[in-house]
Amino acid sequence: MxxxxxxxxxxxxxxxxxxxxxxxxxxxxxxxxxxxxxxxxxxxxxxxxxxxxxxxxxxxxxxxxxxxxxxxxxxxxxxxxxxxxxxxxxxxxxxxxxxxxxxxxxxxxxxxxxxNKTIFSSTSHLSHLRRTYKTPPYMRYIRISDGCLNRCAFCAIPLIRGLLKSRTIEDIKSEVKQAVDEGVYEINLISQDTTKYGWDLYKKLALVDLLKELVSIEGNFKIRLLYLYPDIVTDELIDFIKNNPKVMPYFDIPLQHSEDKILKLMKRRGMRDFLVELIAKIRKEIPNAIFRTTMIVGFPQETEEDVDSLIEFMKETKFDRLGAFTYSPEEGTLGATYDGQIAEDVKQERYNRVMEAQFYISLEQNRKQIGRILDVMIEDYDDESYMYTGRSYGFAPDDIDGAIYVAAKEELKPGDVCKVKILDADSYTLTGEQIEKN
The missing domain is CATH 3.40.50.12160 (Methylthiotransferase, N-terminal domain)
Known part of the structure; x- marks a missing residue:
């Protein structure tokens, strides 16, 4: 077939x-x-x-x-x-x-x-160890859990995916080892709430326990954590990332908003002061950390003053990467029942304001990378610039964060990792030159 x-x-x-x-x-x-x-x-x-x-x-x-x-x-x-x-x-x-x-x-x-005929074996089942990969051979997504225990007022995921269902540490380790044995360099751990991993199976936060097992695998690879819920980015997790070079110092922490009033309506834990302190603490412990977040604008009862304060928060915390969504009222969620729904044109105007502010914040943050020497994993060749494109630890896959343009000293192929000195930056890309051959 x-x-x-x-x-x-x-x-x-x-x-x-x-x-x-x-x-x-x-x-x-x-x-x-x-x-x-x-x-x-x-x-x-x-x-x-x-x-x-x-x-x-x-x-x-x-x-x-x-x-x-x-x-x-x-x-x-x-x-x-x-x-x-x-x-x-x-x-x-x-x-x-x-x-x-x-x-x-x-x-x-x-x-x-x-x-109306037997085409597929009914004695077999879906397996994480038996996938037909759409990702390039040098990177892979590893799902560590499905479902979610949070009940955010804007989100229908628990209604669709159900409660948290973690995979065992042994099962995940087997999949990561298989990937590393196949030459995968970048391991991206994903779930609806990565920080809550293991709560259902082990009755505790078990992400660090999982990471300890994964970094023990022999091989040349890096681990990226995606979807970290802010209130359980623990000191133990920060310390582990700080002291384990196999785990990228990349913090993908979706905050959704900064203002206490909106966060409470969203049923989020962790208010503005806590979020400011969390980012400052991570930066103090890991000065080269890269931060990404997402924000929702136009949530019910949000005011223009709330958006002004959100932008001030963005300027204070200086996330390297930020994406925004206009709020979408989802059937079955608490947010869809709230008074004070916002008109679509107002949502769009607020979105534009937030993304314009982030444009300059990302530019400022990226310019701090000028002069640094980064390990860059090559992904493609750009015919227009006659340069290779790739990503360092500060850039998540699938064009989420942008790319690094590399003037190379040799012919490179996708998956090659080379040292690159950063010479220029804009809001979404860095440009550099390869400083030594592989």
Whole structure:
């Protein structure tokens, strides 16, 4: 069978897609194709986090439906199926099967039923150790848990993904060792709340315990932590990152806002003073730390004064990278029930103000990198500048944070790591020269 898969949304969704395709490809007759016109089975793994993600999912489904042949099937998986399956069955007759996240353990049974014959082994199951990777061979996403124990007023993820479900330390270590043995240099640990890892399994915060096991693996690799909830970025975690060079000093801490009134409405823990102190403490302990965060603007009852204060907070804390979203009221969340909903044009204006302020903050922070010598992992060659592009520890994958342009002394290939002296900077990129050959 020829299969075609589109994966939308976050890296956690991508991991699901890689496991699903890896499961299907246990039978060598099932192959992944690059062109939907060639596929017998068309699949979309969807995101439903906010309204714009749902719109993208619907548009992608309809686009793929145009490639259906007489005997081909269109299957929709992921968060959209999990949350809106019953409504979508009537609204999207082009779709032959919706598979909810909770039904992934029945995926063979459901697909065999769709085609009315045995195509996939029903005795096997999805496995993190058996994935068909879409990431480059030098980097990988490793999901350490799924679901979330937080109940933020803006977020529907717990309604979609459920409560926290951590993988065992042994299982994760096996996957990371497999990746390192295959030559992977950059390990990105992901979850909905990475800092809460292990709370369900071990009845304690077990992220440091996990990291101790991972850094004991032999090999040349680095670990990046993504999605750290601020109130449990513990002193123990900060100290471990400070003293373990295999863990990148990259702090991805989504704050969502700075103002106590809004944070309380959002049901977030950790108020403004705590957040300022946390960032200052990390910078004192790890002066070369890079910080990233996300903010939500236009949350119910937010005022212009709140946005002014948010921008002042940004100027005080100086996050190296910051992304923002306009608030999207999600069905079933507390925030959608609040009075004081904000008009869309006002949300957009506030978003523009926040991102304009961050443009200059990122520029200031990036200019501090001039003169530094960084280990840069090469990813591509830019034909326009005649330079290679890559990332250091301060740049997360998938174009989230930008890139480093490198004038090389030799021909390089993706995955090569070289020392680069930074010579110039703008808000989203650094430029430097390779100072020694590999």
């Amino acid at each position: 020829k299969m075609y898969m589109i994966s939308l949304g976050c890296a956690k969704n991508q991991v699901d897609s890689e496991m699903i395709v890896g499961f299907m490809q246990q039978d060598k007759e099932n192959i992944l194709v690059d062109n939907p016109e060639d596929a017998d089975l068309l699949m979309v793994n969807t995101c439903a986090f906010i309204e714009s993600a749902r719109e993208e999912a619907i548009n992608t489904i309809l686009d793929l439906a145009s490639y259906k042949k007489r005997d081909s099937k269109l299957v929709v998986l992921g968060c959209l199926s999990q949350r809106y399956k019953d409504e979508l069955i009537d609204e999207l007759p082009e779709v032959d099967l919706f598979i909810s996240i909770k039904d992934y353990d029945r995926i063979a049974e459901l697909l065999n039923g769709l085609f």
